[in-house]
Amino acid sequence: MKKYSTQAFGLFFILYTICFIQNVSAQTTEQVQNARTRLNINDSWTFYRGNLPETTVASTEYDDSGWETVHVPHTMKLSSNELDNSQDDASQPTFHRYLGWYRKKLSVSFKEGQHVMLEFEGAHQHTRLWVNGQYVGAHKVSGFTPFHFDITNYVYKDGTENTIVLSVDNRLDTTIPPDGSIRDYLLMSGLYRDVYLVVKNPLHLTFDWEDQLAGVFITTPTVDKNNATISIRSTVRNMQSKDVKCQIVQRIVDKDGYVVRKVASSKTVKANSESTFIQGTGITENLRLWSIDDPYLYRVQTLVYQDNQLMDAIENKLGIRKIEFVDGKGLLINGENVELVGVNKHQQYPFIGDAVANSFHRKDAEQFKDTGYNVVRLAHYPHDNAFIDTCDELGILLMEEAPTWLNFKEGEWFDNLEESTRIMIRNHRNHPSIFLWSAGINHRGPVESLQFICKEEDPTRMTGSNGAPWNSPVHSGVADIYTPMDYQNMPITEDDFSFLCEHGSSPEAYLNQFEVSKSRGSANRFGVALWTAHDYFSFKKNWGMRLDRPYSIYRVPNPVNFWYKSEMTEIPMVYITDQRAGDDHTIHVFSNCDEVALYNNGKLVARQKPDTDPTRINCLHPSYTFMLSETKGDLVAKGFIRGKEVTDYTLNKAGKAYQIKLEIEEQGTDMEASGADMRMVRAYILDKNGNHVTTDSTFVTFEIKGNAAELIGGAEIGANPNKAYYGTASIIVRSTLKDGTYKITAKAVGLKSDSVEGKVIPYYSNVRLNTISAVMDYPMVKVDLGNEEQLLQFEWERWSGNKSSTYSLKDFGEAMMSIEASKPLEWTSGHGLLGNQPYVAMDGVIAEKDDQLILTLENLPAGEYMLKTYHHSMKQLAVVKGTTILEKQLNTYQLYVNDRRGKRLAVPAVEPTSSNKLGNLYPSSANMQIYSDGTSPIKVVIENYEKDIPIILNGIELRMVKKELTYQKSDS
Numbered sequence: 001m002k003k004y005s006t007q008a009f010g011l012f013f014i015l016y017t018i019c020f021i022q023n024v025s026a027q028t029t030e031q032v033q034n035a036r037t038r039l040n041i042n043d044s045w046t047f048y049r050g051n052l053p054e055t056t057v058a059s060t061e062y063d064d065s066g067w068e069t070v071h072v073p074h075t076m077k078l079s080s081n082e083l084d085n086s087q088d089d090a091s092q093p094t095f096h097r098y099l100g101w102y103r104k105k106l107s108v109s110f111k112e113g114q115h116v117m118l119e120f121e122g123a124h125q126h127t128r129l130w131v132n133g134q135y136v137g138a139h140k141v142s143g144f145t146p147f148h149f150d151i152t153n154y155v156y157k158d159g160t161e162n163t164i165v166l167s168v169d170n171r172l173d174t175t176i177p178p179d180g181s182i183r184d185y186l187l188m189s190g191l192y193r194d195v196y197l198v199v200k201n202p203l204h205l206t207f208d209w210e211d212q213l214a215g216v217f218i219t220t221p222t223v224d225k226n227n228a229t230i231s232i233r234s235t236v237r238n239m240q241s242k243d244v245k246c247q248i249v250q251r252i253v254d255k256d257g258y259v260v261r262k263v264a265s266s267k268t269v270k271a272n273s274e275s276t277f278i279q280g281t282g283i284t285e286n287l288r289l290w291s292i293d294d295p296y297l298y299r300v301q302t303l304v305y306q307d308n309q310l311m312d313a314i315e316n317k318l319g320i321r322k323i324e325f326v327d328g329k330g331l332l333i334n335g336e337n338v339e340l341v342g343v344n345k346h347q348q349y350p351f352i353g354d355a356v357a358n359s360f361h362r363k364d365a366e367q368f369k370d371t372g373y374n375v376v377r378l379a380h381y382p383h384d385n386a387f388i389d390t391c392d393e394l395g396i397l398l399m400e401e402a403p404t405w406l407n408f409k410e411g412e413w414f415d416n417l418e419e420s421t422r423i424m425i426r427n428h429r430n431h432p433s434i435f436l437w438s439a440g441i442n443h444r445g446p447v448e449s450l451q452f453i454c455k456e457e458d459p460t461r462m463t464g465s466n467g468a469p470w471n472s473p474v475h476s477g478v479a480d481i482y483t484p485m486d487y488q489n490m491p492i493t494e495d496d497f498s499f500l501c502e503h504g505s506s507p508e509a510y511l512n513q514f515e516v517s518k519s520r521g522s523a524n525r526f527g528v529a530l531w532t533a534h535d536y537f538s539f540k541k542n543w544g545m546r547l548d549r550p551y552s553i554y555r556v557p558n559p560v561n562f563w564y565k566s567e568m569t570e571i572p573m574v575y576i577t578d579q580r581a582g583d584d585h586t587i588h589v590f591s592n593c594d595e596v597a598l599y600n601n602g603k604l605v606a607r608q609k610p611d612t613d614p615t616r617i618n619c620l621h622p623s624y625t626f627m628l629s630e631t632k633g634d635l636v637a638k639g640f641i642r643g644k645e646v647t648d649y650t651l652n653k654a655g656k657a658y659q660i661k662l663e664i665e666e667q668g669t670d671m672e673a674s675g676a677d678m679r680m681v682r683a684y685i686l687d688k689n690g691n692h693v694t695t696d697s698t699f700v701t702f703e704i705k706g707n708a709a710e711l712i713g714g715a716e717i718g719a720n721p722n723k724a725y726y727g728t729a730s731i732i733v734r735s736t737l738k739d740g741t742y743k744i745t746a747k748a749v750g751l752k753s754d755s756v757e758g759k760v761i762p763y764y765s766n767v768r769l770n771t772i773s774a775v776m777d778y779p780m781v782k783v784d785l786g787n788e789e790q791l792l793q794f795e796w797e798r799w800s801g802n803k804s805s806t807y808s809l810k811d812f813g814e815a816m817m818s819i820e821a822s823k824p825l826e827w828t829s830g831h832g833l834l835g836n837q838p839y840v841a842m843d844g845v846i847a848e849k850d851d852q853l854i855l856t857l858e859n860l861p862a863g864e865y866m867l868k869t870y871h872h873s874m875k876q877l878a879v880v881k882g883t884t885i886l887e888k889q890l891n892t893y894q895l896y897v898n899d900r901r902g903k904r905l906a907v908p909a910v911e912p913t914s915s916n917k918l919g920n921l922y923p924s925s926a927n928m929q930i931y932s933d934g935t936s937p938i939k940v941v942i943e944n945y946e947k948d949i950p951i952i953l954n955g956i957e958l959r960m961v962k963k964e965l966t967y968q969k970s971d972s
Contacts, residue, residue, distance in 0.1 A: 027777070029772065029773070029774045029775060032303070032310070032313045032315075032775070033313075033766075033769060035201070035303075035304075035310050035311065035312050035313035036200050036204065036312055036313065036314075037110075037197070037198060037199035037200075037766075037768075038196050038197070038766070038767055038768050039196060039197045039765045039767070040194060040195070040674070040765045040766075040767050041104065041106065041195050041197050041765070042072035042195055042674060042675065042676055043674060043675040043676070043765075044071065044104065045070050045072065045074070045103065045104045045191070046064045046068065046070070047067055047069075047070045047074065047076075047100060047101065047103075048067045048068070048100070049098050049100050049101075050098075050099065050101075051099055054130075054167070058130035058133055058165045060132055060163045062103075067103070071676040071737075072191050072192070072193075072195055072355075072676060073190070073191070073193060073352075073354075073355035073356060073676055074190045074676075075189060075190040075352050075355035076096065076098045076168075076170070076189040076190045077096065077098065077189065078351050078712065078713050078717050078719070079351065079717060080716075080719075081350055081351075081718060082718070083095060083537060083539070084717070086539075088539050089182070089539055090183060090184065090538070090539045090540050091183075092172075092187060092539060093172060096170060096186065096187065096188055097170060097171045097172055098170055098189045099169045099170070099171060100168045100169075100189065101167060102166040102168060103163065103164065104163075104164045105162070105163060105164075106161065106162045106164050106197065107159065107160075107162070108159075108199070109159065109199075110152075110155075110199045113202040113239075114152075114200060114202065115150060115152045115199070115200050115201075115204070115239060116150070116151050116155050116197070116198070117150050117151065117152075117198040117199075117200065118148060118149045118151055119147075119195070119196040119197075119198050119207070120146060120147050120191075120193070120194075120195055120196075121193035121195070121384065121385060122144055122145060122192065122193035123139075123143065123166075123168050123190070123192065123193065124170045124187055124188060124189050124190055124192060124354065125140075125143030125170055125173070125179070125187060126138065126139070126140045126169040126173060126176065127139045127147070127168050127169070128166070128167040129151075129164070129165070129166055129167075130164075131154035131155060131162060131163070131164055132154055132155070132156065132162055132163055136149050136151055136154055137149055140173075140176060140416075141176070141419050141420050141423065142381075142382075142402075142403050142416060142419075143170070143176070143187060143381075143403070144382045144383075144420070145209070146207075146209055146423065146427055147209070147423075148198070148207055168189070170187060170188075170189035170190070174413060175411075175412040175413050175416060176413070176416055177402070177403050177404055177413055177414075177416055177417040178381070178404050180409060180413060181405065181407040181408075181409070182405070182406060182407070182540075183405040183538075184405065184540040185346055185348075185536060186353070186537045186538065186539070188354040188355070188537075190353070192354045193384060200312060201311040201312055202239045202240045202311075203236060203237070203238050203239070203240065203246060203304060203306045203311040204236065204237055204239075204304065204311060204312040205234060205235065205302060205312050205314055206235050208426045208427055208430075209422075209423045209426045209427050210426075212422070212426075212456065212457060213233070213235050213274075214426065215234075215426065216232065216235075216300075216314060216316060216430070217232070217233040217430065218230065218231070218233075218316055218318055218430050219231045219232075219233075220320050223289070223320055223321065223322035223334075224322070225287070225289070225334065225335065226287055226836070227282065227284045227287060228282055228283045228289075228320045229281075229282040230252065230261075230280070230282055230283070230300075230318070230320075231278065231279070232250050232263075232277075232278070232279045232281070232300065232302070233277070233278050234248055234250075234277045234279070236269060236274065236275055236304055237273075237274045238270065238271060238272065238273060238274070238275070239272060240271060240272070241271050241272065243268050243269065243270050243271050244268070244271075244306050244307075245266060245267075245268055245307065246266065246267060246269045246275065246304065246305065247264055247265070247305040247306075248264065248265055248266075248277045248279065248302065248303065248304055248305075249263070249264045249303040249305065250262065250263045250264075250281065250300060250301070250302055250303075251300070251777065252283065252300055252318070253301060253775050254288070254298055255288075255296060255297065256776075257774050257776050258775075258776045258959075258961070259776065259777045259778070260298075261281050261282065261283055262281075262777075263279045264279075265277050265279050283298075288320070289320055289321055289322075289334045290320055290321040291321060291334055291336075291395060292338065292397065293395060294395070295392065295393060295432070296319070296320075297317045297318065297319050297392060297432075298318040298319075298320065299317060299318065299775075300315065300318045301314075301775065302314050302315075302316070313772075315772050316430045317389075317430070317431070317432070318430070318432070319392060319431075320432075321333055321432055323435055325462065325480075325481070325497045327524065328523050330497070330523045330524055330525070330526035331497075331526035338374070339519065339520055340375040340499065340526060340527025340528070340529075341373065341374060341516055341519075341527065341564065341567065341568055342368070342373040342376050342397075342527070342530070343368065343376055343529055343530045343531075343532060344376070344377045344502060344530065344531050344532040345376050345378060345379060345383070345532065345534065346379060346532060346534065346536035347361070347384060348537050349732070350553050350554055350719070350732075351717055351719045352678075352712060353537070356384070356678075357677050357678035357734075359667055359671070359678055359679070360678055360680075361383075361384045361386040361387035361390065362387070362390045362667065363667055363680075364387060364533075365387055365391050365394055365396060366390070366394070366667070367551070367555065368396060368533070369394040369396060370565075371561055371568065371569075372565055372567065372569040373396065373564065373568065374568065375396065375397045375398070376396055376397075376398055376399075376529070376533070377401075378398055378400045379401070379532065380401060380403065380405055381401070381402070381403035382400060382420070382423075382424040382427070382428070383400070385427075385428075388428055388431050388434070389431075391433035392431050392433045395433075397433055397434075397435045398431075398433045398434050398435065398436075399438065399464060400424060400428060400437060400438065401424075401437070401440075401442075401466065402420045402421040402438065402450070403417075403420060405442050405443075406441070406442060406443045406444065408441055408444070408447075417450075418449060421450055421453050421454065422453055422457055425437060425454065425457040425458050426457060429457070429461075434461065435461065435462070436461065436462055436463065436481060436483070436499070437454045437458065437462075437463050438450070438463070438464050438466050438483070439451035439453075439454050439463035439464060439465065439480075440464060440465040440466030440467055440479060440483070441466060442466055442468075443467065444467065444468075444471075444472055445466065445467030445473045446466075446473065446476065446478050446479040448478050450463075451463055451478045451479050462480040462481050463479045464476075464479055464480070464482075464483030464499065465479040465482055465483050465484070466483050466484075466501060467482075467483070467485075468484060468485045469484050469486070469488070469490040470488065472484075474490070474491075474493060475493060475495065480497075481496070481498065481499055482496035482497065482498040483498070483499045483501040484498070484500065484501065485501060485503070485531075486500050486503045487502075487503065487504050492518070492521075492522045494522065494524055496524065497524050497525075497526060498525045499525075499526060499529070500519060500527065500528040502529060503515040503529070503530060503531060504531065505530055505548035505549060505560060506548050506560070507547040507548050507558070507559065507581045508559070508560075508577065508582060508588045508623070509560045509564075509588070509590070510613075510623075511548075512530060512560060512563060512564070513563065513615075513616040513623065514615045514616060515528050515530075516528055516567065516618075516619055517618040517619045518618070520618035520619065520620075521617075521618040530549075530550070533550055533551055534549060534551045534552070534553055534555060535552050537553075545725065547580045547581070548560060550564065554680065554725060554728070554730040555680060556682075556725055556726070556728050558580060559575075559577035559580050559581040559588070560581065562575040562577070562590045563623055565590070566590040566591050566592045566623075567592070567620055567621050569592065570592070572592060572593055572641060572647040573592060573593075573639070573647055573649075574589060574590070574593060574596055574637045574638070574639040574647050575589065575637075575649055576588075576589050576598075576635050576637050576651040579695060580726060584632045585627060585628050585632075586627060586628070587605075587625075587626040587632070587635065588623055588624070588626075589624040589625075589637050590621075590624075591621065591624060591639045591647075592620070592639075593640055593646060594609065594640055594641050595609055595639070595643075596637050596638065596640070598626045598635065598636070598637050599635065599636040599637075599638075600628060600632065600633055601633035601634050605626055605628055606626055608624060608626070609624075610622040610623065610624055611623060611624060611625050634650070634652045635652075635653075636650050636651075637649045637651075652691045653691075654691040654692060654693040654695070655687035655688060655689065656687060656688075657686070657687060657693045657750075657751060658686065658687050658688040658752060659685075659686050659687075659688070659751055659752035659754070660683050660684065660685060660686070660700065660746045660747070660751050660753055660754045661683070661690075661754055662681065662682070662683050662756045663681070663684070663756060664680075664733065664756055665680045665681070665682065669761075670758070670759045670760060670761045671709065671735040671760045671761070672760065672761055672762070672763035673708065673736065673738055673739040673760050673761065673763045674735060674737075674763040675734075675735060675736060675737045676735070677734065677735040677760075677763075678712075678733065678734050679733050679758070680730055680731075681702065681711075681744055681746075682728055682730055683700045683702070683728065683730070683746040683748075683754070684727065684728055685700075685724055685727045693727045695727065696724050696726075696727045697723055697724050697725075697726075698723075698724050698729070698749075699721040699723050699724070700721055700722055700723075700724060700729035700746050700747070701720060701721040702720050702721075702722070702731045702745070702746050703744070703745045703746075704733070704742055704743070704744050704745075705742065705743045705745075706740060706741055706743055707736060707740065707742075708735065708736055708738050708739060708740035708758075709733050709735050709736060709742040709758065709760055710733070710734055710736060711732070711733055711734075711744070712732040712734050713731070719731060721748075729746070729748075733758065735760045737763075738760070739760045739762045739763075740759075740760055741760070742757065742758050742759075743756070743757045743758075744756055744757075776961070776962075778863075778959065778960035778961065779811035779959070779960050780957070780958065780959040780960070781797060781811055781812070781956075781957070781959075782795070783796065783797045783798075783799050783807065783817075783956045783957075783958075784839065784955050785799050785801065785819075785827070785844050785845050785953060785955055786798075786829055786842070786843020786844055786845075786954075787800055787828055787829055788800045790829050791829075791842055791843070792839060793837060793838075793839040793840045793955065794839075796840065796955065800827065801819060801827040801845050805819055805820065805825070809857075809860075809958070812859075812860055812960070813861055814859040815857065815859045815860045815861070816858045816859060817855065817858075818856045819854070819855055819953070820854050820856070821847040821848070821852060822851055822852070823848050823851050825845050825847055825853075826845070827846075828843065828845075828846060829842060829843045833872060833921055835921025835922060836921065836922050837870075840954050840955040841870070844871075844872075844952045844953055845952070845953050846950045846951065847942075847950060847951040848950055849944055849947055849948060849949050849950050849951065850947050851943075852951075853941075853953055854941050855869075855939070855940040855941075855942070855953070855956070856938070856940075857930075857932070857937065857938040857940075857958075858937045858938075859935075860932040860934070861932065861963070862934030862963075862964040863960050863962050863963045864929060864932075864960070864962040865929070865930050865931075865932065865958060865960050866927065866929060866930075866958075866959045866961055867930050867940065867957070867958055868925055868926065868927050868928075868956070868958075869925065869940070869953060870923045870925050870953070870954040870956070871893060871910055871923065871924045871951075871952055871953060872923035872924055872952070872954055892910060892944070892945070892946065893910040893926070893942055893944055893945075893951065894907065894908060894910075894942075894943055894944075895907040895910070895940060895941065895942050895943075896943075897930055897938070897939070897940050897941075898938065898939045898940075898941075899930050899931045899932065899936075899938040899939075900931045900936060901931050906926075906928035907926040907927070907928055910924050910925070923954060929961075934964075
């Protein structure tokens with residue numbers, strides 16, 4: 001295969017070829033998936049809570065048959081929403097301060113020279129590991145950051161089953177942040193995030209969190225609407241006793257699976273050492289940017305070769321976006337002004353605490369996107385990878401911070417805070433959703449060392465100060481962005497860009513509207529985040545179920561959530577709040593319509609425009625407040641836009657509770673038989689007519705049949721029966737290790753019961769099968785036509801036809817390309833283009849105006865191709881005082897194709913190059929799909945149907961889009 005020349009693009013990186021890389025054959029998807037092993041080992045751990053002698057429990061001979069069998073994510077104890085009536089203060093001295101033991105029998109398959117590792121996404125909070133009775137090591141930095149152990153020297157080489165023993169210690173430890181001080185959130189116990197068995201070849205990519213240069217770090221130093229420069233830093237480790245020649249190939253893959261860019265570098269990596277590669281490339285055509293409204297994701301596959309053998313491969317998502325802060329404009333994303341309106345988020349769920357399935361993390365993000373939130377502050381610690389992955393996919397911006405709250409301690413505690421900040425950044429730096437790191441501590445404001453650490457680890461992102469205006473600097477300080485809390489109507493500071501990382505709320509959303517309006521009224525104050533999205537657990541006062549939060553801890557929406565939906569979404573909507581936000585005489589309506597008409601028992605109450613309260617004047621859609629003099633009955637609200645009714649909402653006055661309606665919350669897929677996938681089950685209390693009785697607090701009992709799922713929690717913690725929260729009782733259903741169906745029934749005294757069936761599908765522990773999908777790494781060639789003196793378009797191949805009228809397409813095997821006409825062709829240089837691809841436009845091959853230019857492709861492998869031809873010419877009228885006067889040629893061409901599908905008009909007309917926007921000008925081009933049977937030549941005929949000016953062909957792009965091993969004639 002051909003190795004192309006490189007072009008320097010900047011001081012720190014080199015732009016390499018986009019075509020096939022020398023001496024490296026294209027890899028199949030299966031080969032990439034199998035380049036390393038990564039198996040989810042969440043299932044079938046045995047568990048014991050309490051103190052045990054270490055040497056005894058770590059022994060391979062220890063009998064754990066009496067222990068409980070559990071699946072990760074796991075909490076050491078299910079707890080009530082009243083925190084088991086604990087009398088702890090905000091330092092949490094006793095609640096969930098458990099020591100837990102986890103044991104697992106594990107067979108490991110690996111070859112000589114490979115390395116075996118256990119990878120943990122997080123555990124609360126001091127973790128120690130024994131393998132086959134031998135102590136391996138400990139992790140004691142944070143309960144919220146990933147870590148791993150290399151267990152190669154501890155596992156059996158002969159395939160004998162290994163004994164894995166974990167001690168997970170959540171007892172109070174003043175050296176591990178945020179422990180050792182007060183907090184408004186809890187440290188829930190357990191092995192609560194995913195665990196993986198990883199097997200790597202002796203030459204491999206390091207884990208991202210290992211050190212500052214470890215793993216893969218992808219940045220986009222330059223981004224505009226048409227072009228993006230991509231820099232990729234990768235570190236490989238050679239664990240062999242010899243020096244090796246290593247080649248790293250980076251493949252940029254679009255959403256459809258096609259490789260759009262490829263770059264390769266080689267160097268020798270010394271024995272038992274590491275080496276870091278820095279590679280530069282870019283996307284200069286058909287660029288898709290990532291944004292909140294269009295979160296387009298590329299993939300970056302990093303392939304590691306030794307002697308042409310694939311040794312390792314990982315894949316990262318790539319969202320290309322340009323984030324700027326411009327004085328007087330605020331936050332710009334890809335040049336467009338964006339006002340951020342969102343929420344804070346804690347990860348806890350009822351009863352299970354932090355031991356949350358990935359499906360629940362995804363559900364949280366999906367709820368936020370549906371409401372219209374475009375930003376989330378991850379309070380007050382690094383969050384699960386699953387939530388951040390989903391925000392990448394949905395288009396939600398994130399501010400992330402290390403685990404702190406109010407106070408901090410010098411010494412080992414602060415060292416661990418700094419280290420957890422580094423690990424957090426390394427773990428999530430490749431996510432486009434992350435736009436801001438915290439360089440401060442809640443209430444305390446900016447911290448110099450955290451600022452410097454953030455910039456050391458990731459100089460591409462801005463930092464926030466995280467302060468409170470009543471006890472910290474009222475400015476960003478050493479951080480980039482002023483990110484204060486506001487519960488006291490703090491003054492707006494115009495000297496800083498500011499993001500209000502916390503603000504208050506009220507059930508009817510007046511306070512929420514005030515804060516959003518205040519932010520929208522200042523360009524440099526570019527966003528706000530409500531405290532908080534969900535109810536959460538705390539020993540601080542007022543931690544419980546609060547109606548001023550968008551969702552309860554069960555993720556049941558409160559009325560305030562629907563004001564945000566009216567403010568942040570465009571599909572016409574109207575919503576009448578129930579008694580949680582109003583009373584019989586004050587009715588609050590949320591709508592994004594121009595006017596709303598409210599009816600009570602069919603009688604018009606009023607038709608009015610949104611409230612005109614000056615404290616909410618900058619809101620796009622302030623709420624509607626209706627005064628009702630008579631008794632509230634059946635309510636109907638109708639929304640009008642430009643005088644036309646576009647939507648309506650009915651809130652009937654509910655009667656006596658009569659029946660239950662049971663639903664399993666959908667998430668677009670069935671539960672998987674992993675032992676730990678979860679869904680929320682809702683039992684809605686309805687009256688006889690199907691109206692939701694939101695005043696009801698009935699206790700609902702849930703029963704389940706079938707061995708594919710189980711219900712979490714019982715009466716001792718208030719999980720089952722569950723007390724209805726404003727007319728909705730909820731319970732969590734969790735999958736077992738068996739696929740199949742299950743049936744849940746909900747009952748309550750005096751109410752008609754209901755049942756619902758669910759399905760559990762098989763689960764596959766090899767996560768790389770799901771995370772690394774097919775790639776079409778097909779050949780692509782770009783050929784610039786012209787005479788010998790032509791200025792070659794960067795990274796294109798040269799075809800000077802006055803030397804040869806045929807051209808070898810080496811990347812397509814024996815394929816050849818030729819150009820002919822009935823009269824002699826002219827291979828010439830010409831005038832360039834005042835815009836993009838100027839050198840393609842400058843040169844070309846010319847046929848006379850009454851002729852045809854015929855392009856023939858021979859021996860092209862069977863398959864489908866995209867062919868793009870370029871056509872640009874300018875006519876010289878005169879030279880006036882040394883200045884050349886040019887005239888754009890109005891050359892409109894037609895192109896015909898004769899391939900395996902027969903002869904047809906492929907492109908009806910190619911319009912001339914536009915002359916309006918010179919800076920963004922491209923040469924005229926024609927795109928067509930062609931089909932090869934692998935043997936017959938393909939002809940493309942280019943003609944000017946006006947026959948008034950010559951025909952010019954400047955360049956050719958040919959890309960395979962579908963490969964066929966054999967061509968079946970029936971496909972035509």
